[in-house]
Amino acid sequence: MNQFKFPKDFLWGGATAANQMEGGFYEGNKGLNIADVLPGGKERLNILQSPGFNFEIDRSKYNYPNHEGIDFYHRYKEDIALFAEMGFKVFRMSIAWTRIFPNGNELEANEDGLAFYDRVFDELHKYGIEPVVTISHYEMPVNLVKQYGGWRNREVVTFFERYVNAIFNRYKNKVKYWMTFNEINSGLIMPIMGLGFSIKEEKDKYQPTFQAFHHQFVASSIAVKACHDIIQNSQIGCMILYAPVYSFDSNPKNVMFALEEERFFNYFCADVQIRGEYPSFINRFFKENNINIEMQDGDLELIKEGTVDYIGFSYYMSRTEKKEKSDLESSQGNLIGGVKNPFLKASDWGWEIDPVGLRISLNQLFDRYQVPLFVVENGLGAYDKVEDDGTINDYYRIDYLREHINAMGEAIQDGVKLMGYTSWGCIDLVSASSGEFSKRYGFIYVDKHDDGSGTLERKKKKSFFWYKDVIASNGEKL
Numbered sequence: 001m002n003q004f005k006f007p008k009d010f011l012w013g014g015a016t017a018a019n020q021m022e023g024g025f026y027e028g029n030k031g032l033n034i035a036d037v038l039p040g041g042k043e044r045l046n047i048l049q050s051p052g053f054n055f056e057i058d059r060s061k062y063n064y065p066n067h068e069g070i071d072f073y074h075r076y077k078e079d080i081a082l083f084a085e086m087g088f089k090v091f092r093m094s095i096a097w098t099r100i101f102p103n104g105n106e107l108e109a110n111e112d113g114l115a116f117y118d119r120v121f122d123e124l125h126k127y128g129i130e131p132v133v134t135i136s137h138y139e140m141p142v143n144l145v146k147q148y149g150g151w152r153n154r155e156v157v158t159f160f161e162r163y164v165n166a167i168f169n170r171y172k173n174k175v176k177y178w179m180t181f182n183e184i185n186s187g188l189i190m191p192i193m194g195l196g197f198s199i200k201e202e203k204d205k206y207q208p209t210f211q212a213f214h215h216q217f218v219a220s221s222i223a224v225k226a227c228h229d230i231i232q233n234s235q236i237g238c239m240i241l242y243a244p245v246y247s248f249d250s251n252p253k254n255v256m257f258a259l260e261e262e263r264f265f266n267y268f269c270a271d272v273q274i275r276g277e278y279p280s281f282i283n284r285f286f287k288e289n290n291i292n293i294e295m296q297d298g299d300l301e302l303i304k305e306g307t308v309d310y311i312g313f314s315y316y317m318s319r320t321e322k323k324e325k326s327d328l329e330s331s332q333g334n335l336i337g338g339v340k341n342p343f344l345k346a347s348d349w350g351w352e353i354d355p356v357g358l359r360i361s362l363n364q365l366f367d368r369y370q371v372p373l374f375v376v377e378n379g380l381g382a383y384d385k386v387e388d389d390g391t392i393n394d395y396y397r398i399d400y401l402r403e404h405i406n407a408m409g410e411a412i413q414d415g416v417k418l419m420g421y422t423s424w425g426c427i428d429l430v431s432a433s434s435g436e437f438s439k440r441y442g443f444i445y446v447d448k449h450d451d452g453s454g455t456l457e458r459k460k461k462k463s464f465f466w467y468k469d470v471i472a473s474n475g476e477k478l
């Protein structure tokens with residue numbers, strides 16, 4: 001039993017992204033997006049970390065797990081029925097930009113793509129599940145990358161505006177919760193997926209990165225304003241990859257370094273999207289790195305007017321920092337880097353597990369911004385085993401989630417306004433950073449493996465029944 005009460009209308013659910021689950025990558029006139037050209041396994045990690053990626057598919061050399069995903073494109077009815085059985089109030093998903101505008105720069109939206117999401121939203125509403133939709137989740141059309149250079153190019157803002165207008169007008173009676181760019185700040189560490197280019201190719205990497213961010217901020221504000229104009233009672237949030245930064249020790253130099261890293265990674269994008277202005281701390285960085293952002297007249301006013309209604313964020317780990325660190329000290333595998341934290345254990349992929357860090361994050365974000373928060377991703381990527389009797393006993397996942405939900409309960413008692421919780425990968429899907437199927441997060445197991453084999457059959461894990469109880473008791477039965 002949990003000692004904390006969650007608000008009556010708390011939005012319990014699960015989260016996914018189109019490219020990691022839909023499959024059907026050429027169906028319904030869909031165009032190619034960035035995730036479609038990323039191979040699975042080690043190759044993906046290498047690509048994300050090295051220069052010279054050409055955004056082409058080479059099937060003779062690599063396997064592309066996102067092409068089939070878990071075939072949600074054809075099996076959405078079965079999957080949504082399972083989400084309904086768990087009692088989901090909301091389901092976080094993304095719209096694939098390339099289903100609506102296959103090349104990104106067409107004048108007319110693609111009817112087949114629009115009709116697909118109509119069917120998905122209708123199916124969700126049949127069970128009283130509200131969709132929470134990410135507009136852009138690592139799914140930029142490859143054509144915009146190749147022909148325009150991704151978000152570096154101002155023209156992309158116009159294409160994005162066309163896209164958001166098309167989906168807001170089409171789904172205005174079906175979707176009220178929206179988010180603009182998934183983990184917008186991840187462009188700092190994985191620019192290929194978030195910004196549509198590889199900064200390591202550039203001599204002066206910061207200039208194009210921050211120019212691209214500026215274009216995304218303008219695009220985000222355009223989306224916020226359009227959403228409010230077109231859809232009554234809508235709420236549109238930003239989406240931040242949040243990992244609180246701890247100082248390794250009480251050495252003031254390390255404390256200052258942790259603060260700088262925290263502001264740079266966690267708060268730069270959030271400050272612009274929530275407060276509606278560039279934070280003062282970034283000016284020094286811009287000056288020292290010769291960054292000059294090209295702006296058009298009216299950009300800053302637009303950014304001020306188009307601030308988001310809530311903060312969606314993902315939480316998987318904290319990060320511990322030290323100004324001078326040796327290779328030995330580095331926390332191998334922790335996505336955002338840093339040094340090993342001696343108080344924390346890590347997942348099989350090296351992501352440090354820190355439920356208290358979630359309570360800290362919630363408090364930090366609410367203290368700083370005073371707007372409602374929404375934990376839209378959190379979960380444990382783990383290897384699951386199907387036993388001979390067909391059961392999947394993922395007690396490690398239950399433990400992980402229990403502790404994180406408890407931390408949310410604590411934060412709510414601390415006074416934080418929290419709208420909901422959508423646990424990541426509520427059904428097994430393709431991993432974003434490594435393209436693996438074996439890194440599983442789901443309550444629902446999907447029979448699909450790294451070598452591409454598998455029947456795609458769905459199976460309920462132990463955590464399925466546990467989460468169902470959590471939702472039914474509104475977080476009291478943990």
Ligand code: BGP
Nearest residue numbers: 017182183381430431432433434
């Ligand atoms: C976030 C992404 C998701 C998701 C998740 C887990 O960064 O928004 O798309 O995949 O992390 O990461 P991974 O799949 O790499 O384990």
